[in-house]
Structures are given as structure tokens and as C-alpha cells.
Amino acid sequence: MVGKSPSMFFFLHKSVQWRRYFSREVKYMGSDNKPVISKKSLKQLFYNSMDFVIIDVEWPMGKGILCYYSSLADPTEANKQIDIIRQRALEKTNNWGKTAASDVKPYSEEELVKSVCSGQTVIIFEESQLMLTVSAPNTSGRTPSEPETEQVVRGPHDGFVESTQINLTLIRQKLHRKDLVVKSMEIGADTSTTMTYLYIDTIADKDVVKLFETKLEDVRDINILNTGEIEDYLEGSVYSPFPQLLYTERPDRVVFNLMEGKIALFADNSPSAMIAPVTFFSFFQSPDDFNGRVIIGSFFRLLRIISLVMAIFLPAFYIAVVSFHSEILPIELSKKVKLAINEIPYRPIFEAFILEVFIELIREASIRLPKPIGQTIGVVGGLIIGDAIVSAGLVSNLMVIVVALTAISSFVVPTAEMNMSIRILRFPFMIAAALFGFFGMAIGMMILTIHLLTLSSLKQPYFAPFIPLDTTRFMDIFLRSPYTKFHKQQKTFTFISKKKGRKS
Amino acid sequence: MRKVVLALLAIPSIFLGGCWDESQYKDVTIVPVMGITTSGGQVKEFFSYPTFHNDTISYTQSEGSGISGRSAREDANHRTMEALDFTHLEVLLVSSEIAKNELHEQLDMFFRSPRNRITSYLAIVEGDMEQYFKPPGDLNTEVADFYPELLRTAVLYSYITENTMGESVKILLDDTIDLSLPYLTINDNGIPTIEGIALFSHGKYTGATLKKQEAVLAGVMKKQQGKYTRLSFHWKERDSPITIEIINTRRKMKISNDRISVNYVINFSVVEFPNNNLNSKNIRRETENFLSAEIKKDFDKIIKKTQENKSDIIGFGRTVHAFHQKMWNKGDWSETYSTLPIEVNVTMKMKRTSIYD
Numbered sequence: 001m002v003g004k005s006p007s008m009f010f011f012l013h014k015s016v017q018w019r020r021y022f023s024r025e026v027k028y029m030g031s032d033n034k035p036v037i038s039k040k041s042l043k044q045l046f047y048n049s050m051d052f053v054i055i056d057v058e059w060p061m062g063k064g065i066l067c068y069y070s071s072l073a074d075p076t077e078a079n080k081q082i083d084i085i086r087q088r089a090l091e092k093t094n095n096w097g098k099t100a101a102s103d104v105k106p107y108s109e110e111e112l113v114k115s116v117c118s119g120q121t122v123i124i125f126e127e128s129q130l131m132l133t134v135s136a137p138n139t140s141g142r143t144p145s146e147p148e149t150e151q152v153v154r155g156p157h158d159g160f161v162e163s164t165q166i167n168l169t170l171i172r173q174k175l176h177r178k179d180l181v182v183k184s185m186e187i188g189a190d191t192s193t194t195m196t197y198l199y200i201d202t203i204a205d206k207d208v209v210k211l212f213e214t215k216l217e218d219v220r221d222i223n224i225l226n227t228g229e230i231e232d233y234l235e236g237s238v239y240s241p242f243p244q245l246l247y248t249e250r251p252d253r254v255v256f257n258l259m260e261g262k263i264a265l266f267a268d269n270s271p272s273a274m275i276a277p278v279t280f281f282s283f284f285q286s287p288d289d290f291n292g293r294v295i296i297g298s299f300f301r302l303l304r305i306i307s308l309v310m311a312i313f314l315p316a317f318y319i320a321v322v323s324f325h326s327e328i329l330p331i332e333l334s335k336k337v338k339l340a341i342n343e344i345p346y347r348p349i350f351e352a353f354i355l356e357v358f359i360e361l362i363r364e365a366s367i368r369l370p371k372p373i374g375q376t377i378g379v380v381g382g383l384i385i386g387d388a389i390v391s392a393g394l395v396s397n398l399m400v401i402v403v404a405l406t407a408i409s410s411f412v413v414p415t416a417e418m419n420m421s422i423r424i425l426r427f428p429f430m431i432a433a434a435l436f437g438f439f440g441m442a443i444g445m446m447i448l449t450i451h452l453l454t455l456s457s458l459k460q461p462y463f464a465p466f467i468p469l470d471t472t473r474f475m476d477i478f479l480r481s482p483y484t485k486f487h488k489q490q491k492t493f494t495f496i497s498k499k500k501g502r503k504s
Numbered sequence: 505m506r507k508v509v510l511a512l513l514a515i516p517s518i519f520l521g522g523c524w525d526e527s528q529y530k531d532v533t534i535v536p537v538m539g540i541t542t543s544g545g546q547v548k549e550f551f552s553y554p555t556f557h558n559d560t561i562s563y564t565q566s567e568g569s570g571i572s573g574r575s576a577r578e579d580a581n582h583r584t585m586e587a588l589d590f591t592h593l594e595v596l597l598v599s600s601e602i603a604k605n606e607l608h609e610q611l612d613m614f615f616r617s618p619r620n621r622i623t624s625y626l627a628i629v630e631g632d633m634e635q636y637f638k639p640p641g642d643l644n645t646e647v648a649d650f651y652p653e654l655l656r657t658a659v660l661y662s663y664i665t666e667n668t669m670g671e672s673v674k675i676l677l678d679d680t681i682d683l684s685l686p687y688l689t690i691n692d693n694g695i696p697t698i699e700g701i702a703l704f705s706h707g708k709y710t711g712a713t714l715k716k717q718e719a720v721l722a723g724v725m726k727k728q729q730g731k732y733t734r735l736s737f738h739w740k741e742r743d744s745p746i747t748i749e750i751i752n753t754r755r756k757m758k759i760s761n762d763r764i765s766v767n768y769v770i771n772f773s774v775v776e777f778p779n780n781n782l783n784s785k786n787i788r789r790e791t792e793n794f795l796s797a798e799i800k801k802d803f804d805k806i807i808k809k810t811q812e813n814k815s816d817i818i819g820f821g822r823t824v825h826a827f828h829q830k831m832w833n834k835g836d837w838s839e840t841y842s843t844l845p846i847e848v849n850v851t852m853k854m855k856r857t858s859i860y861d
Contacts, residue, residue: 326529327591327619331652334534334592335554335561341530342556348528437526 037107037126042067045109046116057082057123060089064123064132072119077136082123085132102134114192139163144170147249147271149416155291159249160271164196167266167273170251171198175258179203185216187230188223194268195230203261208277208458212263215458227267227274234276236456241425243283243417244457246275252287263458277460280452281477283418284308289480297480304412305478311410311422315356316433316441318402319348324437340396349434351395355403356427358385363407532589536648540573540610541599541633547610549576550597550637551588552647563646565637574613590614593624594652596669597636597688603628603702603709611673622670625655627686628702628709641694650696655686658698662730663716665701665723676707679837680821682810684722687713703815705838710813714806721802724770725818727753734775737798747776748795751855757820759828764820765847770799773856782857795852803848811846814838820846 039054042065046052053075054067068078081101088096097104105111107129115122119137124130144166146152147159160167168182177200184196195216199209212234219233227247235244248254249272254264257275265274275282284304289297321328322341329337344351362381366374386404390397406426413419425448432440455462465473475481539550548569554561568580581587593614602610614620629636636647643650658664664686675683683704691697700719703712714722717736723729733750751771758765772795774782781787810817821837834840 322529323526326527326532326534326589327621329529329592331536331592331594338529338534338554339556339559339561344530 037065037124039065042124045113052116059123059125060086062125062127064125066121066123067116068121069116069119072117072138073121074136074138075121078121078134081134081136082121085134097132101136102132104130104132107131117192141166142271144251150248150250150253150287150414152250152286152288152291155287156250156252158251160251160266160273162269162271164194164266164268167251167271168196168198171254171258171264174251174255175200180258185220187216187220189221191223191225193224195224195265196268197263197265198258199263200258200261203259204263205261205460208261208460209263211458212276224267225269227265227270227272230265230267231274234274234458236459240451240455241421242280242452242455242462243415243421244276244278244455244462246278246282246415247272247417248275248415249273250287256287256290257282277456277458278462279457279460279464280455280462283415284413286414292480294480294482298478301480302478304414307409307412308422311406311413312426312429313441314406314409315352315402315426316429316444318399319352319430320433320437320441322348323434337398340398343393344396345393347434348399349430351399352403352430355389355395355399356430358389359403359407360423527589531586533584533586534592535588535590536592536594537597537637537651538590538593538595539597539599539629539633539636540576540602542601543569546571547573547576548633549573549580550633551580551584552637553588554646554648555585563648565647567634572613573610577613591619591621593621595625595627595655597627597629597633597651598685599633600628600630600702600709600711603685603704604711605708607709608673608676608707611669611676614669615673622673623668625652625686626667626669626672627651627655627688629688629696630699631690635690636688636696639690639694639696641690643695654696654698658686660730660732662720662723662733663698664719665726665728666730676704680816680825681819682815682817682838683707684714684815684817685709701817703810703813703817705813705815710815712809712813712815714809718802718806718809721799722806722817724750724753725755725768725803725806727755729753735799736776737795739779739794741794742779744777744779746774746779746791746795748772749775757823759824759831761831763845763847764824765849768799768803768848768850769853770850771853771855773858774854775858780859782854782859788854788857792852792854796850799852800848800850803850807846807848811842811844814842816841820844 039056042054043052046067049069051069051071052067053070054065057064057066066082068075081099085097085099085102088099095104107124107126112122112124112131115131115133119135121134121136123132123134125132141163142161144158144161146157150159158170160170172180179201180198181201182196182198184194186192187195197212197216215234216230219230222229222233224230231245232238237244246257254273254275257278258264262275262277265276284301286300289301292300322337326334326337341348358381362377365381366377369377382404386400389395390400410419410423410426413422429441429444432444434440436443452463453467461467464470465477533553533555535551535553537552541548541550546569548567550565550567552563552565554563566580566584568576568578568583570576570579577588577590596614598607598610611626614622639647645653655664659666665684667683667685672683672685675681684701685704687699687702688696689699698716700713700715701722703710703714720733720735724733729750734747735750736745736747738744739746749772751773753771754769756767756769758767774791777791782791807818816838820841821832824837825832831840
């Protein structure tokens with residue numbers, strides 16, 4: 001078809017000229033090897049999709065085929081850009097196709113699919129086997145608003161959105177450093193997801209970055225749509241109850257962590273950033289601590305550590321006391337406890353399970369319901385059924401207090417993943433307490449501690465600063481020490497260099 | 505194969521709970537007050553405990569008898585709804601007959617199980633044990649609540665020195681010091697009252713007691729005081745009562761080969777003295793001298809009484825055993841103590857008049 005064109009010679013001549021302009025990129029292909037490019041073949045390439053738009057265009061150098069996905073590209077903006085480029089082409093500017101929003105590449109089906117699928121508008125020049133890609137994406141999406149799961153009292157109220165570009169803007173606006181490195185990697189064999197990761201070059205540990213990159217490299221051929229999927233590939237032990245990567249939708253949290261030398265990973269179309277390597281105690285920090293005053297921040301941080309202990313051990317402790325070790329009850333309290341549990345028909349462990357399941361049901365039900373109905377569920381579930389279950393004699397009122405206190409404590413943990421891990425962890429402890437009393441709890445505690453000590457996040461110790469032990473950092477973990485004091489920068493976990501920097 | 509073995513071990517362990525050392529709190533009855541006595545060669549025990557029914561607490565009593573304390577306890581279990589549990593035992597009443605013979609034997613069972621509470625109070629009662637569980641007078645409260653509170657208050661006000669079961673047995677088996685336990689009788693109104701302290705010698709109740717103020721002073725001599733230690737005297741010359749509160753006591757013991765001399769320096773504050781005029785130095789001196797003489801008189805009386813009963817409750821034997829082996833080796837300490845000349849000197853020092861003139 002191309003070969004029969006009367007203006008073939010003109011085009012051939014032109015293509016030689018073009019070749020001079022783009023000699024670095026374009027490999028001249030003989031006219032015999034040229035692939036057939038027509039509107040029909042292109043439509044077939046995109047499976048005759050309805051939103052695939054294909055139009056013939058006139059260009060100073062000849063005919064071209066313009067195509068784009070109407071669902072991804074913004075045609076008005078694309079027209080504006082194309083006008084500018086056409087003008088440049090008429091004026092015969094050097095490298096006329098290269099502007100901030102466009103590029104000229106040699107034509108290949110693969111490259112075409114990639115560009116069109118990423119929302120670019122493409123003009124194909126079949127004669128010269130080149131294509132002009134114009135970036136004019138359809139920018140519909142949320143505006144940065146405060147994430148609902150990570151609200152703070154004091155501090156910035158913005159949050160990440162589904163577009164990585166906007167997310168990067170949010171971070172760059174907060175962190176004016178030239179050593180903030182942003183890198184990206186295309187992942188996926190059939191679909192392609194851009195994984196963007198960033199770190200501060202002068203602070204982040206080189207080995208950790210390298211390890212992170214090799215881990216990403218390993219999953220290059222796996223179709224990943226969300227950061228949640230890549231989490232499994234990056235985590236050291238998938239079956240551990242503890243999350244080894246920190247998720248956040250707060251830009252300020254990402255900035256704090258980047259300043260500590262951590263790596264943040266964004267997946268395109270996902271509003272959450274994934275931070276690694278993290279320690280166990282990173283999950284108990286809230287941006288509120290850093291913004292609040294020293295005494296207040298310290299108080300709340302201590303409160304969270306106490307709530308962690310309560311959320312895991314309180315129901316187990318109660319079960320152990322009433323089924324094994326009633327002698328430790330204070331005498332003043334013993335009669336009240338006895339009165340409360342005397343006529344409960346079954347063992348405390350069943351009692352606890354009934355209530356725990358009940359509370360988990362309320363929580364699970366209210367998450368997905370619209371807010372007004374969610375509140376109703378809370379009132380009906382918490383107050384009415386809670387009261388009825390006690391008066392019916394199915395569960396003792398002490399158990400209601402214990403389980404409610406535990407539920408509240410578990411919600412104090414400021415990160416959603418750790419929050420869930422802790423809620424699940426209390427069940428094995430309850431069973432251990434029901435079987436063996438304090439002895440069972442002690443064994444469970446030992447297993448948990450050993451597990452925490454051996455856990456790692458990107459090969460960095462998870463339970464730092466306990467292992468490796470660094471007592472000087474205890475202050476920063478349990479309290480929020482003043483910024484005016486010297487802080488040891490945890491650049492690497494090997495503690496070779498001491499630097500002044502932001503504390504964790 | 506290994507997995508199967510592990511599973512076979514792990515799964516049955518879930519069902520172990522019932523036959524492990526579990527004891528559901530809802531299935532036991534806590535016994536706060538217990539009494540031991542003998543009748544007709546058998547050990548008889550009384551229990552007072554709360555029962556819980558329909559969200560209300562009521563109190564009941566039960567008894568058991570057997571050849572030993574433990575068998576009497578098991579016997580009582582035949583008649584109670586739930587098993588009796590002694591992990592919250594607050595007061596153990598022992599009849600004077602048992603105390604005179606075999607107190608240690610009856611206490612043995614409490615030290616054999618880790619679930620027993622050995623911080624419960626021990627008290628000697630005079631007369632029929634059943635009367636103490638069903639007092640003729642109106643207590644206005646339950647027996648199970650009455651005795652623990654009675655003894656707790658007595659310790660607080662130094663009427664008795666704190667004598668828990670664990671401490672008592674320690675002293676009971678000690679050669680260098682003798683035991684003194686709170687002594688209860690039923691008064692004219694039919695209400696159990698702390699009469700004073702019962703004196704022991706060689707681990708057996710001598711039958712002699714120290715009366716109320718003497719018991720308080722014995723506590724001062726031992727330097728074991730509760731939160732408040734108050735003593736009242738009548739000052740004849742000034743025709744006025746005087747009540748003092750002891751702030752602290754210092755004791756210095758001088759032991760030579762055949763005699764002991766003890767110096768007490770006692771700081772006190774005046775809590776009642778209608779005669780007043782304590783702003784005058786002379787009167788203060790006079791008061792101090794009067795009290796020194798009074799208390800020395802009382803101390804001498806206590807020493808005389810304990811020597812008569814060969815009961816070294818103050819614990820002179822401890823110092824003698826530690827530093828004066830020659831005197832200790834003279835023979836049995838109780839015998840030595842009963843004939844030893846002991847000289848007491850008391851210096852009272854008024855630290856507060858408790859009023860501003």
C-alpha cells in the first residue's frame with residue numbers, strides 16, 4: 001500500500017532528512033521492511049475498543065494518524081500541544097518534536113501500546129516510521145484531603161491521592177532537598193504499573209536501597225495493581241502477625257520517615273505510601289507527637305505503649321485470674337468478682353469469645369456502612385445488646401468491662417495494620433491463658449518476644465533498639481524528647497556513625 | 505510423620521484445661537474467717553463465708569470435724585454447696601486449748617499449698633469457739649466481715665503488733681524470741697473483743713495475757729508500732745488526765761555477763777492534757793519526768809510478767825544469741841531469761857504540744 005503511493009519518492013526523500021534530525025534514535029529501515037500502518041490495523045491492535053479514537057491528520061511533512069484513548073487523554077489540551085508542535089515543525093526548528101510535553105520516537109507497536117495506555121496522544125507518521133507522543137492526560141481525580149484513618153489534631157491536613165505525580169508534588173513541597181531521589185520502575189508483564197520510590201541519598205543506607213531495588217527487580221514480571229500485593233514480595237516473613245512495612249496516606253509522615261533514612265514506595269493509582277525499613281515502634285508514632293509539645297507528646301506515646309500491653313494481655317489476664325489464680329484478687333475486690341461471675345453458665349474463655357466476636361462483628365459491620373447507619377450500629381450493638389447480654393446472664397459485666405477496655409485500647413494504636421495485628425494477637429493469648437493460666441501467658445509472651453527479636457524489615461532489625469541494644473534511644477521510643485536536645489540519627493542499624501538529625 | 509505426632513500432641517492439649525490445675529473462681533466459695541478448736545479428742549473447725557445467689561450476698565456458717573485440721577476441712581466440704589477455698593482466708597481463730605498444746609501442728613496445712621494465704625491474721629480466743637461464730641450480742645455486721653476489720657483496726661492503733669500466720673510461725677519456731685498473739689474474749693454485751701495479747705513460751709500458750717495498755721506498751725518495747733500509738737495516764741498531783749501519742753522510740757541495750765540494762769528514749773506528742781500550761785518549760789520538764797516514771801513502772805511490770813511466764817516476747821534473746829554467746833550458752837534461754845535481772849530506763853521527750861499558746 002505504501003509502496004504504491006505516488007508521492008513515495010517525496011516521502012522517502014523527507015525521511016532521509018528526518019533521519020538526519022533524529023539520527024541518534026532512528027534506525028533507518030528499508031522500505032521493504034516497513035510494517036503496515038493503517039487505521040484498520042491500528043484499530044485491530046486495540047481490539048476495536050470504543051474509546052480508542054483514531055483520526056487522520058495533515059502534517060507539514062505529510063499525513064499522520066492520530067490516536068488516543070478518549071478515557072485517558074484530554075483532547076482539548078492535546079490539540080493545543082499539537083498546534084504548538086505543528087508550528088515548530090513548519091518553522092523547521094531543530095528537534096521540533098521535543099518539547100516539555102512531547103517526544104518523537106521510532107515507531108513500534110509495543111511502544112505505541114505503552115504510550116497510548118499511559119494516556120498519551122500519539123501521531124504516527126507511517127512514511128518515516130516515527131511517532132510523536134503528546135502528553136495531555138485527563139487529570140480527573142480527588143484533591144488531596146485528610147485521610148480518614150489517620151486524622152490528627154494538629155498538623156497538616158492533606159493526604160495522598162491516587163496520582164503519584166500529585167503525591168510527589170506534596171512531598172517535594174515539604175522537603176526542599178536536592179538529595180531527595182525519586183526513581184521509578186515499570187512492573188508487570190501484561191499490565192504495567194509504575195512503582196515510584198524515593199529516599200534521601202545522603203541519609204538512606206546504601207545497602208538497604210540496593211536490597212530494596214533488587215527486591216523490586218525480582219517482581220518486575222508480576223502483574224501488580226496495588227501496594228498491598230507488592231507487600232507480600234517485599235516482606236521477610238509473610239506469615240508474621242506484625243506488618244513489616246508501614247502504610248500511610250499522610251505526606252508529613254512520609255517526610256518524617258524519609259528524614260530518618262527510610263524508603264517510601266508509591267504505586268500508581270494507590271493513595272498509600274509504603275515505608276521500609278521500619279521498626280516495631282514506628283507503628284506507635286503519630287504526627288501529633290511531633291507537632292505537640294514535649295510533655296503532651298510523651299504522655300500520649302506512653303499511653304500508646306500501655307494500650308498495646310492492655311490490648312494484648314488484658315482479656316488473657318482476666319481469664320487466667322478467674323480460672324486459675326483467684327488467690328491474687330485483692331480481698332476487697334474478690335466478693336464483687338465472685339458476685340459477677342457466679343451464675344455465668346460457661347467457662348470464661350467462651351464468655352470472652354462471645355464478646356470478642358460480638359465486638360469484631362460491630363466493627364466489621366460499621367466500617368462499610370454509611371456514617372449515620374454506622375453510628376446506629378454502634379449504639380444498638382454497644383449499648384443495647386451489651387446491656388441485654390449482661391442482664392440475660394450470658395456474659396458477666398466484668399467481662400464486658402474487660403473486653404470493651406481491650407477494644408478501646410486496641411484502637412489507640414495509630415496505624416491501621418498494627419491495630420489489626422494486635423486485635424488478632426489477643427486470641428492466642430486468651431487460649432493460652434484458658435489452658436494454662438499465667439504459665440500459658442508467660443510461654444506465649446516468650447514466643448512473641450522471640451518472634452519479634454528475629455523479625456526484620458528489609459533485613460534491618462524490627463525490634464530495634466532492643467536488638468541490637470541501644471539504651472540511648474529508649475528515651476525517643478517511650479517519650480518524645482525535645483528537638484532542642486541532640487538526637488542520634490539512626491542512619492544504619494549498625495551504629496557506626498553518629499550524626500545529628502531528626503529523631504524517630 | 506513428625507507433623508502428625510506434633511498435631512497429636514498439640515490437639516489434646518487444648519482439652520487439658522479441665523484436668524490441669526484449673527479451679528474456676530465461680531465454682532469455689534471463699535472463706536474469710538475460720539476457727540479451729542478441739543472437742544472430745546477431735547479437731548473441730550468453723551467456717552464463716554459469703555454465699556452468692558441472685559445477685560445478693562448472704563453469709564452462712566458451717567463446721568466440720570476430723571482427726572486433724574485438714575480432715576476437718578474435708579469433712580466440711582461434704583456439707584457445703586461449693587468447695588471451700590482458703591486462698592482468701594483473712595482471720596484464723598485458734599482456741600486457747602489448741603494454743604496451749606499444738607498450735608504449730610494445726611498451722612502446718614497452710615504452708616503445704618502455694619494457694620494458701622499466709623498473710624492472714626492469727627488470734628487466740630477464750631471459751632467456746634461456736635460462740636465466736638454466733639455471738640450472743642449484735643455485731644451489726646457479719647462475722648466474716650467483723651473479725652478482719654477488728655484485727656486490722658487493732659494493728660493500726662498498735663493494740664496488737666501485726667501477727668500474720670507467716671510471721672507467727674517464724675517466731676513460733678525461733679528459740680530467741682517468743683510469740684505473742686491477739687487475745688479475744690466475749691465481753692458482757694456478748695461481743696468479741698480484743699482483751700490484749702496472749703504470751704507464748706516454747707511455742708505454747710502459757711495461759712497468761714497482757715491487758716490492753718500493757719499490750720500497747722509491749723509493742724513500744726518491741727519497737728513495733730502501728731500508725732497510731734496512744735497512751736492515757738491519770739496525773740494525780742495535777743488532777744488531770746494526760747494522753748500522749750508516741751512518735752518514735754529509740755532503744756539501747758547493754759548486756760553484761762549477768763544483767764541486761766535497756767535505755768528507751770521515746771519521743772511523744774501530747775494529744776490530750778486539759779491542765780495545759782505546756783508553754784512553761786518547767787511544766788514540760790515535769791510532764792516528761794512524770795511520764796518517764798509511769799512508763800518505766802509499766803515496763804517493769806511487763807518484764808516481770810513475761811519473766812514469770814518464761815516468755816521473752818520482746819526478743820532480748822536475739823541480741824544475746826547474736827553477741828553474747830556466753831550468756832546464751834548458760835542453758836535454755838527461757839530459763840535464763842526468767843531469772844535475768846533486767847533494768848529499764850525510760851527518757852520521755854516531748855516533741856509537740858499539739859497546740860499553739
